[in-house]
Amino acid sequence: MIELNPFIIFIAAIFTNNMIFSYFLGMCSFISVSNEIPTSLGLGQAVTFVLTFTTMLNYIIYHNILVPLNLEYLRFIVFIVSIAAFVQLVEMIIERYFSNLYYTLGIFLPLITVNCAILGVSLFMVIRNYTFLQSVGYAVGSGLGWTLAIVAMAGAKQRIKNNKLPKGLEGPGITLIITGLMALAFVGFSGIVQIQ
Amino acid sequence: MQTILTTTAIVTAFTGILAFLLTLANKTIANYGELKITINDEKEHIVQGGSSLLSSLIDEKIFIPSACGGKGTCGYCKVKVLEGGGPILPTELPWLTEEELDDNIRLSCQCKVKEDMKIEVPEELFNVKEYETTVELIEDMTPEIKKLRLRLNEGEEINFKPGQYIQLKVPTYKGNDEEVFKAYSIASSPMNKNYIDLYIGYTGGIATTYIHKFLKEGNRVKINGPYGDFYYHGETNREMILIAVATGIAPILSILRHIKENNIKRKVTFYFGAKTPDDLFELDLIKNLEEELYDFRFISTLSRVKEEHNWTGEEGRVNVALEKYIQGAGNKEAYLCGSPPMIDSVIKVLTEKGFTEDVIYYDKF
Numbered sequence: 001m002i003e004l005n006p007f008i009i010f011i012a013a014i015f016t017n018n019m020i021f022s023y024f025l026g027m028c029s030f031i032s033v034s035n036e037i038p039t040s041l042g043l044g045q046a047v048t049f050v051l052t053f054t055t056m057l058n059y060i061i062y063h064n065i066l067v068p069l070n071l072e073y074l075r076f077i078v079f080i081v082s083i084a085a086f087v088q089l090v091e092m093i094i095e096r097y098f099s100n101l102y103y104t105l106g107i108f109l110p111l112i113t114v115n116c117a118i119l120g121v122s123l124f125m126v127i128r129n130y131t132f133l134q135s136v137g138y139a140v141g142s143g144l145g146w147t148l149a150i151v152a153m154a155g156a157k158q159r160i161k162n163n164k165l166p167k168g169l170e171g172p173g174i175t176l177i178i179t180g181l182m183a184l185a186f187v188g189f190s191g192i193v194q195i196q
Numbered sequence: 197m198q199t200i201l202t203t204t205a206i207v208t209a210f211t212g213i214l215a216f217l218l219t220l221a222n223k224t225i226a227n228y229g230e231l232k233i234t235i236n237d238e239k240e241h242i243v244q245g246g247s248s249l250l251s252s253l254i255d256e257k258i259f260i261p262s263a264c265g266g267k268g269t270c271g272y273c274k275v276k277v278l279e280g281g282g283p284i285l286p287t288e289l290p291w292l293t294e295e296e297l298d299d300n301i302r303l304s305c306q307c308k309v310k311e312d313m314k315i316e317v318p319e320e321l322f323n324v325k326e327y328e329t330t331v332e333l334i335e336d337m338t339p340e341i342k343k344l345r346l347r348l349n350e351g352e353e354i355n356f357k358p359g360q361y362i363q364l365k366v367p368t369y370k371g372n373d374e375e376v377f378k379a380y381s382i383a384s385s386p387m388n389k390n391y392i393d394l395y396i397g398y399t400g401g402i403a404t405t406y407i408h409k410f411l412k413e414g415n416r417v418k419i420n421g422p423y424g425d426f427y428y429h430g431e432t433n434r435e436m437i438l439i440a441v442a443t444g445i446a447p448i449l450s451i452l453r454h455i456k457e458n459n460i461k462r463k464v465t466f467y468f469g470a471k472t473p474d475d476l477f478e479l480d481l482i483k484n485l486e487e488e489l490y491d492f493r494f495i496s497t498l499s500r501v502k503e504e505h506n507w508t509g510e511e512g513r514v515n516v517a518l519e520k521y522i523q524g525a526g527n528k529e530a531y532l533c534g535s536p537p538m539i540d541s542v543i544k545v546l547t548e549k550g551f552t553e554d555v556i557y558y559d560k561f
Contacts (some may be wrong), residue, residue, distance in 0.1 A: 039286050071206055078210055085214040092225045095310075103283045 006137030008193050009130070013141025015189040019117040020149040021182060026117030030150050031175050033111065040154035044147025046108040048140065050090070051118050054083045055139035058122040059132055072126075079122045087113045117146055128195075153178060232312045239355075243309060249275065250304040258317065260304050268306050275304040280313035326420040327352060329392075331413050337395065337477035341443055342408060343383075344394045346417055353389040354421070356382055358428040358454035359447040359531070359559070362392065362421030366403045369410050378403035381533065381559065382422065383446035385453035392419075395443040426559035428454055429529065434555070436462055437522065437530040439514055439542055441469040444533035445478065447559060451531065452485050452492075461490040465521070469514035469538070471500045473507060495521065514538065515545045525550035532558035 019025045026047070033043050058079050066072055087109050094106040112118065121142050125135040156178050165174055228245025233252065235241065243252040250273050253260055260273045271291030281302050284292070288303040329346035337343050348354060356362075363377040378401075384393040398408045411417070428451045440448045445468060455464065470476050475498075482494050497510035497517040510517045514534075522528075522545075530546055532539050539560045546556055 042286065065206075069202065069206065071203065074203060074206065077207060081211055081214060085218060088218055089221055092221050095308075096225050096228075099282065099310075103285060107285050107287060 004134060004195060006133045009134050009195055010137040010141035012193040012195040013138050014145040014148060016193055017195060018145040018149060018186055019142045020146055021186040023120060025120040026115045026146055029111055029115055031172050034150050034153040035157055037151055037154045040150040042104050043108045044150050046105050047112055047115060047146050048143025050087055050112055051121055051139045051143040054086050054118055055121050055125060055135050057082055057086060059125060059135050062126060075126060080119055083118055084113050152182060228310055231309055234314045236316055245309050247309065248305050249307045249309055252309050268303060271303065273304040274301050276300055276316035277302045277307060278314040278316060280311045281307045324421060326418060327354060329417050329419055331411060331415045331417055334413055338475050340398045341477060342396050344396055345391055346419060347391040354392060355389060356386055356422035358386050358450040359426045360422040360424040362419045365418040366406045369406055372402050376402050381446040383449045385450060385457055387457050395446045397443045426557055433462055435528045436464045437528055438464065438466040439530065439532045441514060441534040441538050447533050456485060456488055463491040464489060465493045467514050467517050468496045470498055472498060473505050515541045518542065518545045522549050529555040536560045
């Protein structure tokens with residue numbers, strides 16, 4: 001494995017290895033909350049925040065608890081539990097002490113406890129043997145990439161809001177088609193960097 | 197075997213620690229202590245902070261309509277929040293119109309109680325309940341009218357506006373095999389929240405037969421309410437013309453008691469119509485009111501006066517007295533309670549005097 005610069009991983013996670021457009025992870029909130037740009041942006045920020053910190057947390061748990069005990073196979077259950085607990089805790093803290101932040105970010109937290117992009121990043125970090133810094137770069141990049149995707153989708157949806165659609169395509173149908181088209185467009189970035 | 201045990205142990209320990217942390221956080225960080233919710237500027241409820249307004253209200257037995265159970269997907273649980281709701285959340289926006297936003301309407305399932313709050317709940321919604329009451333007193337007012345005092349269970353309260361009515365549930369009895377609800381205006385003061393007084397005139401119908409012939413002191417009666425948009429309007433200082441016949445006096449008495457107890461300084465004239473002197477009742481009470489109220493005049497008028505009555509007061513129906521005493525409609529409002537023909541004839545007189553619809557409040561029964 002070549003030692004990749006964390007910054008390269010960061011860029012790749014946004015463009016070439018986008019969580020939505022190349023892995024189709026975190027789709028549920030992506031489809032249902034992408035109606036307005038401000039809301040999407042709020043959700044995107046929340047995802048980025050949670051991704052970054054849970055990845056760091058899970059890195060520590062994995063390398064300091066699971067690996068020494070030879071319990072790597074427990075990572076799925078341990079990661080998901082730690083993510084859920086972390087999100088809960090952060091929500092409580094934000095709600096109590098940063099009320100302004102709560103109204104822009106906090107209310108989205110419960111929505112993303114079970115966002116698979118978040119578990120996905122923690123698992124990729126393990127599969128790809130990232131170092132701590134690489135993991136952080138990857139997490140931040142993935143979060144920003146996810147934000148970029150959902151905001152772009154919200155923009156597109158706002159543009160087509162008043163257009164006539166075939167009945168069967170309204171709502172999630174057209175969202176998935178647009179996602180597909182955007183994913184094709186993102187393939188265009190693949191020349192920049194490649195990680196895998 | 198070894199692996200299974202370590203796995204179980206580790207997972208248990210891990211989740212256990214996290215659960216402990218979260219419980220601790222719940223007890224400390226998410227503990228907002230006891231907070232006060234003031235509803236409609238009068239009722240105060242002390243609640244445990246931290247949960248949604250909707251569930252806090254339910255704990256206080258105030259039921260805001262909600263179809264989705266607090267998930268923010270039905271938009272029914274709207275409540276006006278005057279103070280302490282924090283900014284509008286994105287999860288509420290889809291359900292609120294521009295006007296509602298300007299009006300501080302919130303979805304109570306999304307809005308959390310994190311500080312003392314002041315809210316407004318539509319009175320009807322907040323109040324309509326079923327009460328199980330005990331008949332404390334049945335008293336003959338006239339040969340045909342009985343006064344009924346219904347006492348609520350200890351600790352229960354009924355909040356109503358002076359002028360509103362309740363529905364009394366008439367059970368089946370000998371000669372009647374259907375349950376019916378019948379509306380009666382409350383005559384007692386809204387300040388007395390533990391009992392209500394009703395006046396019930398005998399008509400021979402299902403309900404009045406039950407009350408006059410079957411009901412005994414100590415019996416249990418179910419009522420629900422309060423209802424009605426006939427009630428005292430305190431927003432102006434207009435002169436008040438109160439007009440009632442027979443048991444129509446009930447809501448008027450409630451309004452007069454309200455005026456007395458709140459020391460309201462308005463000019464009030466009460467026209468009370470009956471057939472003979474025997475049909476006039478609660479005169480002592482009204483006499484007291486005449487002495488105690490700021491500017492109160494009582495005019496009773498009888499429609500069937502005979503020589504032996506020695507009646508020196510007004511004669512004829514109430515509309516005759518109104519014709520005689522009311523000079524113009526300037527800065528006056530009228531409250532009418534009685535039978536449909538009486539209401540219609542009085543409205544006619546008042547309209548001729550220049551009263552507009554918006555200053556005539558009435559309750560037809």
